[in-house]
Amino acid sequence: MSKYDDLFADTAPDESLFVDKGALDPLAEPPEIVARDDQERELATVLNGVHDGYLPPTVSIYGPPGTGKTLTTRRLCREFATRHDTVAVEYVNLKECRTLFSAANEILFELTGEKKGAYEGLDGVFAGIWDALAAYPEWTVVLLDEVDHVRHDTNYDPNEFFYRLLRGEGKLARDISLSVWLLSNELLEVDLRLDSRVESAMSDEAVFFPPYGVAELGAILDPRIDRAFRDGAVPDAVCEYGVQEAARRWGDARKALTLFRQAGETATERGLDRLTIECVDTNLEQTEREATIAKLLALPANHFVVLAGITGRDQGGTIKQPVTTAEVHTVIQDDAFPTELRLGERAIRQLVTDLETMGLVETWIESRGADGRVKQLETTFDPQWVREAIEPYVAESAYLAALADG
Numbered sequence: 001m002s003k004y005d006d007l008f009a010d011t012a013p014d015e016s017l018f019v020d021k022g023a024l025d026p027l028a029e030p031p032e033i034v035a036r037d038d039q040e041r042e043l044a045t046v047l048n049g050v051h052d053g054y055l056p057p058t059v060s061i062y063g064p065p066g067t068g069k070t071l072t073t074r075r076l077c078r079e080f081a082t083r084h085d086t087v088a089v090e091y092v093n094l095k096e097c098r099t100l101f102s103a104a105n106e107i108l109f110e111l112t113g114e115k116k117g118a119y120e121g122l123d124g125v126f127a128g129i130w131d132a133l134a135a136y137p138e139w140t141v142v143l144l145d146e147v148d149h150v151r152h153d154t155n156y157d158p159n160e161f162f163y164r165l166l167r168g169e170g171k172l173a174r175d176i177s178l179s180v181w182l183l184s185n186e187l188l189e190v191d192l193r194l195d196s197r198v199e200s201a202m203s204d205e206a207v208f209f210p211p212y213g214v215a216e217l218g219a220i221l222d223p224r225i226d227r228a229f230r231d232g233a234v235p236d237a238v239c240e241y242g243v244q245e246a247a248r249r250w251g252d253a254r255k256a257l258t259l260f261r262q263a264g265e266t267a268t269e270r271g272l273d274r275l276t277i278e279c280v281d282t283n284l285e286q287t288e289r290e291a292t293i294a295k296l297l298a299l300p301a302n303h304f305v306v307l308a309g310i311t312g313r314d315q316g317g318t319i320k321q322p323v324t325t326a327e328v329h330t331v332i333q334d335d336a337f338p339t340e341l342r343l344g345e346r347a348i349r350q351l352v353t354d355l356e357t358m359g360l361v362e363t364w365i366e367s368r369g370a371d372g373r374v375k376q377l378e379t380t381f382d383p384q385w386v387r388e389a390i391e392p393y394v395a396e397s398a399y400l401a402a403l404a405d406g
C-alpha cells in the first residue's frame with residue numbers, strides 16, 4: 001500500500017453527514033425561488049410595460065446582501081425574454097471594475113464579446129455599446145449588478161457614467177430603448193450622490209428586497225438542507241435554531257447556507273451522527289467573521305484607514321473602543337499619505353457615515369455635561385478582524401503598515 005492509499009482512506013468522507021453538500025452552495029441556482037412573491041410581481045409588472053410601449057430608463061433593485069436580488073431579477077428577466085422575441089436581457093457584474101472605463105468596457109464585452117483598448121477612450125467604448133444595441137431587439141434590459149462597488153474610485157465619476165448611459169448621444173440618435181436595472185445594497189441616488197442632471201434622467205422605479213425573516217429563510221433552506229444531508233442528520237430543533245439565529249443576525253440567505261454547510265463539516269469532523277446546536281454555535285461566529293473580513297477586503301483604502309483608526313490601540317496595546325472622530329483624526333493624521341490625500345476631520349466624518357451605511361460601524365451621541373455632546377464610534381464586529389484584513393492595504397499608508405508590524 002502506498003502512503004496515498006492511507007491518505008485517501010484517511011480523508012475519505014465515509015462518516016460524512018452529507019450526501020450532496022453542493023445543495024448548500026450559495027452559487028448553485030435553486031430550482032425554485034421562494035418567499036419573493038411581492039418582488040417577483042413588481043418586476044413582472046415593470047417588464048409587462050413593453051405591451052404598453054414603455055420600460056423605465058432605470059429600475060433600482062436594492063437591499064442588503066444575500067436577499068435574492070440577483071437570483072430573482074435575473075431569473076424573472078430571463079423568463080420574460082424567452083417568452084418575448086422583442087425583449088433581450090444582458091447581465092453585467094461590475095464588482096471587479098475599478099474605473100469608469102472598465103465598467104463601460106464590461107458592458108460592451110457582454111454585448112459583443114470584445115473590449116476596446118484604452119486608447120479608444122470612453123467615447124470609443126460607448127460608441128461600441130450603441131453600435132451593438134442598434135442590432136438588438138426592440139427592448140433591451142441591462143442588469144448592472146454590484147454597481148456600488150465602483151463608486152469611490154478617483155477615476156470614476158458615477159454621474160458621468162450614468163449620464164452617458166442614459167442620455168448618450170449615440171443612444172438618442174438611434175432611438176435605442178434601453179432599460180438599465182441597477183442592483184445594489186443601497187438606493188443609488190443616495191449612495192452615489194448623483195447630481196440632478198442624472199437624477200432627472202433616471203426613473204424613480206425601485207424594488208426593495210428586505211432581509212429575510214425566520215419563515216422566509218426556513219422556506220429557502222429546508223429543501224436544500226433535505227438534499228444536502230443524510231436522512232435524520234439534522235434534527236428539527238437544530239434546523240429551527242440555525243434558521244432563527246441566521247434570521248436574527250443577518251437575514252441573508254447566502255450566509256445561512258454557509259452556516260449549515262460549516263456546521264455539517266464540524267459535526268463530521270467530530271464524528272457525530274447528527275448536527276447539534278453546539279455545532280451551529282461554533283460556526284455562527286466563524287460565518288460572521290468570514291463575511292465581515294470579505295467585506296473589509298473590498299473596502300476602498302480611505303475607508304479602511306478610518307476603520308483602522310477606529311480600532312487603534314491604547315498605550316497598553318489593547319484596542320480602545322468606543323472612540324470619537326477627533327481621536328480617530330489624531331491617530332491617523334501623522335500618516336505618510338501624500339498631503340492631498342490626508343484625511344481631515346470632515347472627510348473622516350463622511351467616511352464614517354459611509355461605514356455606518358455599510359453596517360460596519362455604529363455611532364451614538366454621548367452627553368458630557370459642560371463639555372457638550374460627543375459622537376462615539378464603535379465597530380459592529382470584533383475590532384481584531386480589521387488587523388486580520390490589513391495585509392492588502394499596507395502599501396497604502398504608513399499608519400496601516402505600522403499597525404501590521406505591531
Ligand SMILES: Nc1ncnc2c1ncn2[C@@H]1O[C@H](COP(=O)(O)OP(=O)(O)OP(=O)(O)O)[C@@H](O)[C@H]1O
Nearest residue numbers: 026030033034036065066067068069070071253254
Ligand atoms: N428567494 C430565494 N429562493 C431560493 N434561494 C435563494 C433566495 N434568495 C437567495 N437565495 C440563495 O442565496 C443566494 C444569494 O442570493 P443573491 O445572490 O440573489 O443575493 P443578492 O441579494 O443579489 O446578494 P448581494 O447583494 O450580495 O449580491 C442565491 O444564489 C440562492 O442560492
